[in-house]
Amino acid sequence: MRLSRYFLPTLRETPKEAEIVSHQLMLRAGMIKQQAAGSYSWLPLGFKVLNKVVRIIEEEQNRSGAVQLLMPTVQSADLWRESGRYDAYGKEMLRLQDRHERDMLFGPTNEEMITDIFRTYVRSYKDLPLNLYHIQWKFRDEVRPRFGTMRSREFLMKDAYSFDLDEASAVKAFQRMFVAYLRTFYRMGLTGIPMRADTGPIGGDLSYEFHVLAETGESAVFLDSDLLDKPIPSIDTDFRGDLDPIFKDWTSLFAATDEMTDEATFRASVSGNKQLAARGIEVGHIFFFGTKYSKPMGAKVTGPDGKDVEVQMGSYGIGPTRLVPAIIEASHDENGIIWPVSVAPFEAVVINLKVGDATSDKAAEGIYDDLVREGIDALYDDRDMAAGGKFANADLIGIPYHLIVGPRGLKDGTVELKHRKTGERETLSIEAAVGRLKALIVPQRRDTV
């Protein structure tokens, strides 16, 4: 992408409405624009990151055996009356009427609808296990939206729903999502820590929130610091096999939000040098709820014994529009965002310091073309402006690698490579630059590990 033809409205000053750093940086980097309280347009740069986050979620959901579909945003109230939630949900649900004065709603979640789909088509235990997911916009009329897209009213959510014949197989479905989530967050450059969460009236222990540690997190969390070093299940993980050892490994150590524990319990349960009291951003939640919807809505399959059984269900959410700011909270400095390669809007930027100078133009464009040819998602800063502004922009929008092309280096046939994260600089020959970048970038995509 040539920057002169792109749409990147960066701001030099921080809009005053933004309180936390991710919100400030998303506005300054030209990623989002607020349209109303808790309602945002995703500008090209932000949308590109959001799509990379979504792609990773899809790949890992698919890998785990979940199957993607797409349900509507606007739902009929009738389904929600069946489950009893139309009256129970409260003012967070945005209620609408169509021209025939039928009650509708903008979906805050999709348990009812997916249960309806399931009961329409699935009749036999032989069709189980089944996990259906979609990635769709939701609306929750939050009392107080804040922190940019971290807590917006309209937000994108991946929600998966598992269907099983009995609780034992539902546990396996739960564990598949558990492992998929570990991998998903890791691939985005995050450590998503599973923490015991409230199971509500269902009970049991099959409810985990995944938290990313960050100073600005909304929840106080307590954990054993050894969790930060746990190995992530690899790409070779057999999702049809026994995942219980991985599940047990990750859940044997103490990790809970302040809603589930108190500091005294934590201090008593974890040895002193492993105690980590921090703050967390909830980026996912997996939850088993049994027959809560299948029972009132009549989602049954015929079992091997010929008798109908209400299916055991679970739901599994991830918030992509929350993950983007969460990644920024976890990875930034005073100059701007520092994107992990796997979700960076561009993997590298070629900065032409002297646009219009034949030598600089030729070298910069040549390198840019080669990068694109090599499959690198590259940006070319071909704007005719002073160097300082280009450097500042490249830092602000957080491109992992900056290839600086200017007359000073070109005299000797060299260009400079700057690592955004470390500030490290390398002087490379023009010929070596593309190869070096590729060698740095490809492993960090984390798409083969």
Place this chain on the structure above:
RNA sequence: CGGAGUAUAGCGCAGCCUGGUAGCGCACCUGCUUCGGGAGCAGGGGGUCGAGUGUUCGAAUCACUCUACUCCGACCA
């Protein structure tokens, strides 16, 4: 939903107290000079001062009402 604030150019702000031609920085446009960390000079464009009502000869400024947005709390992917 309780409490507290804010609203003046795209962004950040001054002006308001003490009513009288709407300003500054950045951004934007034109020209020239520049060109390795947010360049310099010169010229220029852009405003229903959140909305409404009132007071007044005259309202960004005073009064009242409303709206939007932000922050703290309770609630949440």
